[in-house]
Amino acid sequence: MENKSQSIKFQDFLQALTGIQDMMRNENAIRVANSPDIDWNLILSLEITPSKFILKSEDTIIEFDADSKKSARIKKRRKK
Numbered sequence: 001m002e003n004k005s006q007s008i009k010f011q012d013f014l015q016a017l018t019g020i021q022d023m024m025r026n027e028n029a030i031r032v033a034n035s036p037d038i039d040w041n042l043i044l045s046l047e048i049t050p051s052k053f054i055l056k057s058e059d060t061i062i063e064f065d066a067d068s069k070k071s072a073r074i075k076k077r078r079k080k
Contacts, residue, residue: 020046 028042040058047054053064056077063073 024043024046028040031040031042041060043055043057045056047056051066055062055064059077061075061077063075064071065073
């Protein structure tokens with residue numbers, strides 16, 4: 001078992017997550033600025049687990065699975 005001094009500090013974890021949020025906001029701003037119409041395909045959410053990332057945008061779902069041999073799986077979202 002790791003001792004407490006080797007564990008990730010909460011502040012470092014929070015800083016990493018805040019950086020991801022900033023990156024998502026910046027990407028959405030770029031998509032809006034560069035889009036010729038209102039079909040922006042904005043990033044809606046990112047789900048993070050120890051073995052998987054799931055990035056959801058308005059049009060797609062991209063899954064990155066660390067346990068899979070495939071690099072990513074892309075699916076189209078159903079429009080409501």
